Amino acid sequence: MGNGIDDRAVDAQRTERLDWRFKAIPATAHGMTAEEYLGGRPPLDEFGTPLLTLDASALDHNVRLMADWTERAGVRLAPHGKTTMAPALWRRQLDAGAWGVTLANLPQLRVARAFGVRRLLLANALVDPAGLAWIGGQLDTDPDFTFISWVDSVRTAELMDEALRAARVQRAVHVCVELGGPHGRTGARDEETALAVAEAVRKAPSLRLAGLGGYEGALAHDATDEGRAAVDAYLRRLADLHGRLPYETDEPIVTAGGSSYFDQVAEVLSGLDGCEVVLRSGAYIVHDDGFYRQISPFARGADGERFRSAMHGWGRVVSRPEPALALLDTGKRDLPFDEGMPEPQLVCGAGPKAVSGARVTAMNDQHTFLEGGEVAVGDIVRLGLSHPCTAIDKWTLIPVVDDADAERPVVVDLIRTWF
Structure with missing residues (x-):
C-alpha cells in the first residue's frame, strides 16, 4: 500500500468470474476469470454491441501528462x-x-x-x-x-x-x-x-x-x-x-x-x-470528444501536448428505414448524451473507414438516430463521446483496447467500476 491503495484488493478484481452480470462481456467468456479471458488476447470484434471501450495508450498518456503538469505547476x-x-x-x-x-x-x-x-x-x-x-x-x-x-x-x-x-x-x-x-x-x-x-x-x-x-x-x-x-x-x-x-x-x-x-x-x-x-x-484521465475537448486548458493552449479521448462507443446498424436514416443498437442506457450527442467517427464493415457526412440527431433508450453517411445494416459505427462522468456509470465492466484506431483492436484489460 505504498501508493495509498490496497494493491491486493485491486488485483483481486481480475479473479472475478465473468458472466451475464456484465453486459459488455460475450457469452464465450462466461465462467472464466477476467485474467484467464485476457490471457487469450481477445479481439474486440468478439464483443457484441452496444459497447463502451477505453483506450490503453490514451489513458497512460493522460495520466502522465497531468502528473507532469501538476509537478511543474x-x-x-x-x-x-x-x-x-x-x-x-x-x-x-x-x-x-x-x-x-x-x-x-x-x-x-x-x-x-x-x-x-x-x-x-x-x-x-x-x-x-x-x-x-x-x-x-x-x-x-x-x-x-x-x-x-x-x-x-x-x-x-x-x-x-x-x-x-x-x-x-x-x-x-x-x-x-x-x-x-x-x-x-x-x-x-x-x-x-x-x-x-x-x-x-x-x-x-x-x-x-x-x-x-x-x-x-x-x-x-x-x-x-x-x-x-x-x-x-x-x-x-x-x-x-x-x-x-x-x-x-x-x-x-x-x-x-x-x-x-x-x-x-x-x-x-x-x-x-x-x-x-x-x-x-477527475475527467482528464478519460477526457472526451466533446465538452472537455473544447474547454480543457490544454485544448485552449496554442502549443504543447493535449489530452486524448480514451473512450469510444460502438453501435451496430440494425435498421435503414429511410434513405438518409440509420438506427444503431445503442442508446441513452449505454452512452452519454447530457453534454452533446455522440460523434460518428468510423464505420467498421469490410474494414474501418472514416464516416463522412453523418451526424447523430437523437437518442432513445436503446437506439441512436444516425442521419447521412454510407452505412449498411450490420455495420458497426465507432462514436466519439462527450462527458466521461455519464458514460462510465452505465457500465460495470469496461473493455480496454490496445488501440481503438487499429484495424482489429485487441482487448488488453477489463476495468471494473463500482457505481
Missing part, C-alpha cells in the same frame, strides 16, 4: 474518483503521484475504503449521523487513514459535532470551510459567513479546521472571456479568505480545480503561503 492532485469509480484507474493515478482521491458522497467513500484508499477528500458536506459514525470508526481503527470533508454553515458544523460525539469517535474529523459563489452549488456565499463557520468548527471538540475548499466550475461553463473572468474573481476570493482562516493543522490545504479551469486555479493559488494547493480534476 507546484500543486497536488487528488483526482475526483467519482468520474470513473474504478479502483484500478485510481491506482494508476496514485502510482503517478496523486496526493489522494476525491469523492462526492458516502457510498463512494465506502467503495474507496473497501479498496484501502488511505487519503480521501470528500468534496461535500457529511451530516448523516450513521455515515459520520462509520467514517469515525474508519479513523479510529486505522491510524494511517486521512479524511477531510467540507462544511459551509454553522449548522453543518454543529450537526457533525453532535453526531461524532454521540458515536464516541476518538479522532477529530478534519474539515475545510467551503466558499461558494452566486448561483453556484454548495458553499458559504460570503466571507463573513465562511469566517463564522470556521469559528463554529473551532468550538466543536470533534472537528479540526484543516483547509479551505471550493469549486470554480459551478460558476462558468465555457472558455469565454466572461466565463474565465468569473473563475478568476472567485479564485481571488478564495486566496484572500485563506489568509483570514484560523487553521488548526500545520499543513492546511486549499482545494479547487475541476477539469476545465485547473490552469487558472494553479495560476491564482499556487503562490499562497503556508498551505498545499490541491486540484480535484
Whole structure:
C-alpha cells in the first residue's frame, strides 16, 4: 500500500468470474476469470454491441501528462474518483503521484475504503449521523487513514459535532470551510459567513479546521472571456479568505480545480503561503470528444501536448428505414448524451473507414438516430463521446483496447467500476 491503495484488493478484481452480470462481456467468456479471458488476447470484434471501450495508450498518456503538469505547476492532485469509480484507474493515478482521491458522497467513500484508499477528500458536506459514525470508526481503527470533508454553515458544523460525539469517535474529523459563489452549488456565499463557520468548527471538540475548499466550475461553463473572468474573481476570493482562516493543522490545504479551469486555479493559488494547493480534476484521465475537448486548458493552449479521448462507443446498424436514416443498437442506457450527442467517427464493415457526412440527431433508450453517411445494416459505427462522468456509470465492466484506431483492436484489460 505504498501508493495509498490496497494493491491486493485491486488485483483481486481480475479473479472475478465473468458472466451475464456484465453486459459488455460475450457469452464465450462466461465462467472464466477476467485474467484467464485476457490471457487469450481477445479481439474486440468478439464483443457484441452496444459497447463502451477505453483506450490503453490514451489513458497512460493522460495520466502522465497531468502528473507532469501538476509537478511543474507546484500543486497536488487528488483526482475526483467519482468520474470513473474504478479502483484500478485510481491506482494508476496514485502510482503517478496523486496526493489522494476525491469523492462526492458516502457510498463512494465506502467503495474507496473497501479498496484501502488511505487519503480521501470528500468534496461535500457529511451530516448523516450513521455515515459520520462509520467514517469515525474508519479513523479510529486505522491510524494511517486521512479524511477531510467540507462544511459551509454553522449548522453543518454543529450537526457533525453532535453526531461524532454521540458515536464516541476518538479522532477529530478534519474539515475545510467551503466558499461558494452566486448561483453556484454548495458553499458559504460570503466571507463573513465562511469566517463564522470556521469559528463554529473551532468550538466543536470533534472537528479540526484543516483547509479551505471550493469549486470554480459551478460558476462558468465555457472558455469565454466572461466565463474565465468569473473563475478568476472567485479564485481571488478564495486566496484572500485563506489568509483570514484560523487553521488548526500545520499543513492546511486549499482545494479547487475541476477539469476545465485547473490552469487558472494553479495560476491564482499556487503562490499562497503556508498551505498545499490541491486540484480535484477527475475527467482528464478519460477526457472526451466533446465538452472537455473544447474547454480543457490544454485544448485552449496554442502549443504543447493535449489530452486524448480514451473512450469510444460502438453501435451496430440494425435498421435503414429511410434513405438518409440509420438506427444503431445503442442508446441513452449505454452512452452519454447530457453534454452533446455522440460523434460518428468510423464505420467498421469490410474494414474501418472514416464516416463522412453523418451526424447523430437523437437518442432513445436503446437506439441512436444516425442521419447521412454510407452505412449498411450490420455495420458497426465507432462514436466519439462527450462527458466521461455519464458514460462510465452505465457500465460495470469496461473493455480496454490496445488501440481503438487499429484495424482489429485487441482487448488488453477489463476495468471494473463500482457505481
